[in-house]
Amino acid sequence: PLCCKPEKRGKVVCLPRLSRVAVCGGTHGNELSGVYLVRELLKAKDIVMEEEREEPASVLMVLANPRAMQQCRRYVDTDLNRCFTHATLNGPISDSAPYEMTRSRELNAMLGPKGSPGAVDLVCDLHNTTANMGLCLIAYSDCDWICLHIFKHLQRQMPDVPMRFIHFDVSSKESYSLDSVGKHGFAMEIGPQPHGVVRSNIYTAMKDGVQHMLDWVRLFNSGTIFEAGFVDVFTIVKNIDYPRDSETHNITATIHPQLQDRDFLLLHPDDALFQTFSGETLRYKGNEPLYPFFVNECAYYEKGIALSLARKRHVVVPAIRAQTEAERRRDQQGFASEEE
């Protein structure tokens, strides 16, 4: 991808302005911090519109899965946040299609189309997890400098909030979540919070995170140079399922008390993983120490995931700034002459 061209040290990467940003909540209807935050932002936006304030970037607030929100469930028919693959968005659709498949196409029309020049510049999709993960930005790329600089900015502005950058190594052809619809995108995942509950500390962290992200976008668009640096990126390696009964497929163990709530603390070979209902300890049999996350996330029982494991890497992030208007025109002309 264009963002990953190797850059000379000290060079400032120029990227197009982010003129359209989407903040999405309620993609899972029971992840309430995002639901309440987007509702509040929609209310505030009404007030701002009345005052006729000019925003250099337009920010769209979207409640992604209203039907699931109404029932306070993760989804109605199928997980909306798996419905954004190119295949699902563009394939045939029947009248009896699951609600979320119809909805994903509506969202793609609103915020995309995915992969096209008309797509919004940045999607920030708000989520909560029952896992003790603090604040995480989850992205498909480990070299999208926009996302990485937003992360660095949040780290600087919110030093008391434990914060990590998670990289799902999935190609853009196979990317499946709402944040993949924008030219840039990430999920902002905050926990621990039970589904169906809003905890004020979690809500406040999400509200601050979104505010700082939007502040960064304004700074970026107004020409600020963001200095080079480093980010510790957690790249997913694999998932581990619960031990299950071979006949009923029901789980036969829980996350071990020594692992519960210890997301991002290194798991070594032979460390305790699960505790069976008869009290036996099952241990991690991998060869290398890895970082666990999404430990005991409620929604992942049905997806066969007890925890995910990641490797940590120190990623160099170059300095960046927004393209000037002149640079943007030169870019477009260059593109046009290539076509000729």
Place this chain on the structure above:
Amino acid sequence: MSSYSSSARFDEARRVAIFGGTHGNEMSGVTLVNLWVKNGSEIQRKMVDTKPFITNPRAVEKCTRYVDTDLNRAFTPENLSALGEGDLPYEVQRAQEINRIFGPKGSPEAYDVIFDLHNTTSNMGCTLILESSKDYFNLQMMNYIKKAIDPASCLVLLNEHPLLKYSTSRSVAKHPVGLEVGPQPQGVLRSNIFEAMRVILKHALDFIELFNEGVEFPTCTVEVFRVLERIDYPRDANGNIIAMVHPNLQDGDWEPLNPGDPMFLTFDGKTLHYQGSGTIYPTFINEAAYYEKQQAFVTTRRETLVASAIRKA
């Protein structure tokens, strides 16, 4: 020091049930009951017939609190006598079925004891729920459990409030015992919560076995928290919640809430304070299932109940 004349006599508690999955997404009870249905040796006691039972299998299968209506509010006299069978809401049908097997509620044939296993997203720790301050058998059992797990704690919530009391699954039995352990998110199984519930039940069954063997339990006092009122979230004209439980109150179950203490935090950062006339003890703070029941928390007051000495009749 025992006195035959002052001991309250109760029938042998031979028929005992353990209910799991009354709410299908409260996983400790679902898991324990499924375990015990498969292999019940852990819950067997001499002279006790212990039946583990999943009360709401359809909700358990969908990992949801209920399918049509809350089973743990469904055991009203109207529901239990309603006609219509297959047309009735699923949980009303279930309530009638459970009343047939473990009741009839209020009759001599009803089960002696039912333990109903629940989890909560509130930071309540281990809580035993009592429905009557005059049930000396239950009070003695709860006293026994509290002593057995000391220094770990297990508090007793008394819900005898004429309006706030509700028709629970366990109310079918002569001695209904609610067991609520938290905090645990719905749909999640945490090992520490699971083990805590298991230990409480072990002691409860031990008590029943001792009682059935003829042991006399001398008079005792039990500290309880009596439910006073339900406090809802602040809402706007359309009924939407406009504030969250304040960070000072969040996770503060069983700790005193004084007039003037922070109670809610609006989404735009304003603190709302508790306006009551005296100190209360809040519990069920920020329970997920209660958003739709218009309850942010309940207020309680501390009371000491006296249970007379008891022995088997």
